[in-house]
Structures are given as structure tokens and as C-alpha cells.
Amino acid sequence: MTRLPGTYESYWMETAEGPRHPGLTDRLEVDVAVVGGGIAGICTAWELVRAGRSVALLEADRVAAGVTGYTTAKLSAQHGLIYAQLRKSFGAVGARQYGRSQQEAVEYVERVAAELGIDCDLERLPGYVYAESTEAVDQLKAEADAAREAGLAASFVTDTGLPYPVAGAVRVEGQAQFHPRKYLLALVADLVGRGGKVYERTRVVSLDEGEPCRLTTEAGAEIVARDVVVATHYPVFDRALLFSRLEPHRELVVAATVPADRDPGGMYITQEQNTRSVRTAPYGENQRLLIVTGEKFKPGVGEVGERYERLAAWTEERFPFARITHRWAAQDNTTTDQVPYVGRFHPGARHVYVATGFGGWGMSNGVISGQLLTARITGEELPWTSLYDPRRLHPRETSSLLKVQGSVLKHFVGDRLRASHVDSVEDIAPGSGAVVRVGGRRCAVYRDESGTAHAVSARCTHLGCLVHFNDAERAWECPCHGSRFDTDGSVIQGPAVRPLEPRPLPGEAGACD
Known part of the structure; x- marks a missing residue:
């Protein structure tokens, strides 16, 4: 990497x-x-x-x-392509309730910030969900109609403040962004x-x-x-x-400085290219901080370092005047409906x-x-x-629920059928980790930059799925329900509440064998 x-x-x-x-x-x-x-x-x-x-x-x-x-701290009622789907699942009344409750949350934060005198960089801007592909235009127009019916100030547009062309976008007025x-x-x-x-x-x-x-x-x-x-x-x-009924996913974030006069002037998201979300935040004199999110994936699945590289490359291609300063990752859970x-x-x-x-x-x-x-x-x-x-x-919900459980079962059973993630502890390079089978028991082994190996149980303490190593964030992650652990086994993120148990390495008393 x-x-x-x-x-x-x-x-x-x-x-x-x-x-x-x-x-x-x-x-x-x-x-x-x-x-x-x-x-x-x-x-x-x-x-x-x-x-x-x-x-x-x-x-x-x-x-x-x-x-x-x-x-990424978008405070918005515009949640991608959701209102047409809500109208189908919950009816027009349900979609309106969702839109009203979400928009009232935006207005409420502005009122509370004013009441308490909170300086939280709150800015009112339009939100956009866009597509570069012409094949998505009909879907965007349908979403604009559904969002408008749900009570939002929504319209279909073809012009945005992005520095690259789009085929179309749903623009929703009166959204916000802030420092959470x-x-x-x-x-x-x-x-x-x-x-x-x-x-x-x-x-x-x-x-x-x-x-x-x-x-x-x-x-x-x-x-x-x-x-x-x-x-x-x-x-x-x-x-x-x-x-x-919950499916966890992670998304990566890169942030970069841009000249204030190159600010795209809104909050943008597309489902294309495995999600790309763009917004800016105040950042010193004559500058803004461009915040780009994307590369959605399930915890414990995929090469995270490569995903960061793709997101950074996309940012530098689409915003050639940007200079990347920060990176981080976010995790959330989606319900089956x-x-x-x-x-x-x-x-x-x-x-x-x-x-x-x-x-x-x-x-x-x-x-x-x-x-x-x-x-x-x-x-x-x-x-x-x-x-x-x-x-x-x-x-x-039924089909989505079955899909979620099928994915969990695939990892719970399939990961155990694999002989090993690597052949031995010696194969693990400094700064990386892998699940290793030693004497019939699986250990999650991380080798630090100095070359010292650290082993913990590979079984997630939530429901027993095997953890995978996140190479970019140097953490153990459960692909079933999203629990995350530090390299020493301590809990970073639930649903697990207990750490991964330490495991001695081969040659040590009570080793993994």
C-alpha cells in the first residue's frame, strides 16, 4: 500500500x-x-x-x-434518492411525515444555535443529488416530484456549482451544514x-x-x-x-483546502462510482475545506488502503486545485426499509x-x-x-432482511471454511495484520512497525464471527455486524462490549495451539 x-x-x-x-x-x-x-x-x-x-x-x-x-456533518432532509422509495413503501403520508420531520430538524438546530449563542459554522445551502449518466435522468426527475410532494422545496436542474458537468440533479433548498x-x-x-x-x-x-x-x-x-x-x-x-434488520457500512473521507472562490456552493451526493459526496466548510482566510466522502463498503471487507487511494485520486482529478490535508472514515447502519x-x-x-x-x-x-x-x-x-x-x-422489508442475513451467514460460515488468511505469523509484514490458524485455533495477529507481533482471539465477542484486518485504519473489524477493535483487542465500536481476548503466540506459554 x-x-x-x-x-x-x-x-x-x-x-x-x-x-x-x-x-x-x-x-x-x-x-x-x-x-x-x-x-x-x-x-x-x-x-x-x-x-x-x-x-x-x-x-x-x-x-x-x-x-x-x-x-461529514450535512444537516439535511435531502437523503439521496429516498422520497420516491418512501412513497412506494410508506405511502404519500409516510413520505410527507419523513420529509417534514427531517426538515424541521434542520430548522430546529438553527433555532437552538441562536438561542444558546453557539458558533458552530452553520451555513444554509441547497442540497443536491446528482448523476453524470443520462440514464439516471428519469429517476432524478421522479425523485424531484416525490420530494416536492413530500413537502420539500425540490426541483430538477441541470446546472450546479460543481466544476464538472452533470446530466441532472435534484436540488432541495434550505438545507444546512455545520461543525457537529x-x-x-x-x-x-x-x-x-x-x-x-x-x-x-x-x-x-x-x-x-x-x-x-x-x-x-x-x-x-x-x-x-x-x-x-x-x-x-x-x-x-x-x-x-x-x-x-441493520446493515453496517463504512465510508471514507478525504478533506482538502480549496480557494474560497472555487467553492461549489452546496452539498452534493451521487450514488454513482460507489458514492461520492461533496461539501465545504470554513477554513481560514480566503480558503474552504473541501470534504469528499465515498467508497462505501462493509466493515471487514475489501482493501481499505486502495479505496482511500481511489477517493483521493477522484478528488484530485475533479478538483485539481485541491490540496488534501485530512482523511478519516465514518460508519453507519441502514435499516431494511x-x-x-x-x-x-x-x-x-x-x-x-x-x-x-x-x-x-x-x-x-x-x-x-x-x-x-x-x-x-x-x-x-x-x-x-x-x-x-x-x-x-x-x-x-422481507427481501432486504433476507439479503442482510444471507451476508451475515456467508461470513459466519464461509470465513470458517477458509484454511487461513495467511500461512503463518512469519508471513505478516510490519504494520499489517491477518487471521492465522495455529494448531487449529484462529488468532488475529498484528505486527507493529518495530516487528513485534500481537495476537488476540479472531472471534468477535458480539456473536462470534471472525474479524478481518483493516489495513488503512489498523483495526480489526467484524464483517457481520460492524464491531471494531483496536490491535490490542479493545473495543472501538459496538455492538460488541467486550474486548477480543489476548492470545499467546507460538512458542509462548498457552500459545494459540
Whole structure:
């Protein structure tokens, strides 16, 4: 793999340092425990505190530093080619509810930022979904009609601000982009100022759905709460069996400086070329930061380094005046009917709620989650409550559900039938990793730059699929449900909550054989 361009760090993480919050060590009682400190968890906790509830926000690492810290931060109701599909699956009423709820989330963030005086680089711009192929024009026109019927200010256009021609695009007015960490860290500060509790480095590992509910952390602390919200991106508890209805995917991001007068003036996305998304952000005097996303893939599948190289090459070809400065990656989960799950966790749940399946549009959906879940917990109901209800199941989901489960089964069984990913530990080059069979047991082995090999169990601690190595991000990833682990086995991203167990190497006591 050649040297990848840019610093491997999210621009949002680099430019918004947040205060540290303590870990939870004692027993705690609150009205509501919110598990997960991303945009959905933060917005929910903030709304609940404003509604007069005592709230604890529990984050396994740092707030707004997981998936939320690595987004492209489009705050939009324009979610690609979705409204024609929604009209077919949920009817015209369902499509309008989706459009209205998403657009209201955009307006809501602008109002809250003004109310709290948050300087989060918020800009109102049009959103575009475009195609370069003339074969896609009819589909784009149909999408423009469906989006307009759903209540958005949508139109079909052939001119955009991109520096290359397009065959057509759906333009939606009144969308937004912002700095997500600047906005969310301000919400956290206001939450704490109103008496809410925030605990970082507090990984929740178990849930008892009694009355009251009881949560236990990795460190053994107990949280007692009347209501619990699971906002951990991919739910860390499997009792709702949502893992059978969620498909994880990753997308890569490169960011580059461009002259301010070359700003394309909008937010753009195409499904062509395995997705390309383009937007800019303020970046010093007379410059903008061009943020390009694409190369969608399932965690643990494919050569990630090569994907970064393709994305960087596309950026430099289409924007020859750009200079790449950063790169990072984002992960999200898509539901089998393309609408997020926000509401009661499962059919029998009385006091446990979930927010997941944002499909790459976490900014607007995270805001919606806070409003929807707060309404449910305080005894209210929004017009789109049933649309997002996790307990729904539409006939149109069946084929997608079978596809998701077929992919999981392929990895769960197929990866075990492979003799090995490499022949021996000695074959692993410095800076790379592979799954190696030693004495009948599979080890996930990473060799660091100094040449020292580190081995952990190759079985994901979620449901037992075999992990694969991500060569560009140097992480172990589960191709079944998207759990990610550091090279030492520690959890980077759920649904797994337990680390990969260390494994001695051949020649060491208790080795992999």
C-alpha cells in the first residue's frame, strides 16, 4: 500500500477540543439513563433535562467523539434518492411525515444555535443529488416530484456549482451544514449547567429491564433508572434482534483546502462510482475545506488502503486545485426499509427505548431522536411516532432482511471454511495484520512497525464471527455486524462490549495451539 495522503484525523475532532468528564464509579439513581454520547444520545439527554427529568449520559469513550466526531456533518432532509422509495413503501403520508420531520430538524438546530449563542459554522445551502449518466435522468426527475410532494422545496436542474458537468440533479433548498462537535459540546455544557450528569469512559455492559431498570458498567458501577435510552449507534443489547434488520457500512473521507472562490456552493451526493459526496466548510482566510466522502463498503471487507487511494485520486482529478490535508472514515447502519428505528426497543419494552439505523444521515436523525424519545418518555406523541417505531415490519422489508442475513451467514460460515488468511505469523509484514490458524485455533495477529507481533482471539465477542484486518485504519473489524477493535483487542465500536481476548503466540506459554 502506498503512503496515503493527509493526516489521519477528523477535522471536527482536531478543531473542537472538549472538556473531560469523570467516569462513573458509584451507584447512581436518575429518572433516565441515556447510553451513548453521540448526537442522538446528547440531543435526547439535553431535551430530557429541559423537560425536567434527572438524566445521566453514559459514554464508553468521549462524548461526540465516536461516529458523530467522524461524520461529514450535512444537516439535511435531502437523503439521496429516498422520497420516491418512501412513497412506494410508506405511502404519500409516510413520505410527507419523513420529509417534514427531517426538515424541521434542520430548522430546529438553527433555532437552538441562536438561542444558546453557539458558533458552530452553520451555513444554509441547497442540497443536491446528482448523476453524470443520462440514464439516471428519469429517476432524478421522479425523485424531484416525490420530494416536492413530500413537502420539500425540490426541483430538477441541470446546472450546479460543481466544476464538472452533470446530466441532472435534484436540488432541495434550505438545507444546512455545520461543525457537529462545536454544536454538540455546547449542548453538553448546557446540559451540565441544567443539572444533567455526564460520564465518560463508562462502558455499559448489561441491562435489566425491571421496574426500575438497572444498568451495569464494565467497572461494576450500577445505574438505576425509570427509563433507559440506548443510543449507541448499533444497539449494544440484542434482545430486540435488531441485528437482523441493520446493515453496517463504512465510508471514507478525504478533506482538502480549496480557494474560497472555487467553492461549489452546496452539498452534493451521487450514488454513482460507489458514492461520492461533496461539501465545504470554513477554513481560514480566503480558503474552504473541501470534504469528499465515498467508497462505501462493509466493515471487514475489501482493501481499505486502495479505496482511500481511489477517493483521493477522484478528488484530485475533479478538483485539481485541491490540496488534501485530512482523511478519516465514518460508519453507519441502514435499516431494511431505509427509515431509522426510534422508539420503544422491542414489542415488550415498557421503559427502554432505542435510536439507530440512520443510514448515513445521523445529523438530522440524531436531532429527531432527541425530540421523539423525549416526547415518548414524557407522555406526548409526535405526528411521525409510528413512522420511526422500531416495532414496525413492512412486507417490503422481507427481501432486504433476507439479503442482510444471507451476508451475515456467508461470513459466519464461509470465513470458517477458509484454511487461513495467511500461512503463518512469519508471513505478516510490519504494520499489517491477518487471521492465522495455529494448531487449529484462529488468532488475529498484528505486527507493529518495530516487528513485534500481537495476537488476540479472531472471534468477535458480539456473536462470534471472525474479524478481518483493516489495513488503512489498523483495526480489526467484524464483517457481520460492524464491531471494531483496536490491535490490542479493545473495543472501538459496538455492538460488541467486550474486548477480543489476548492470545499467546507460538512458542509462548498457552500459545494459540
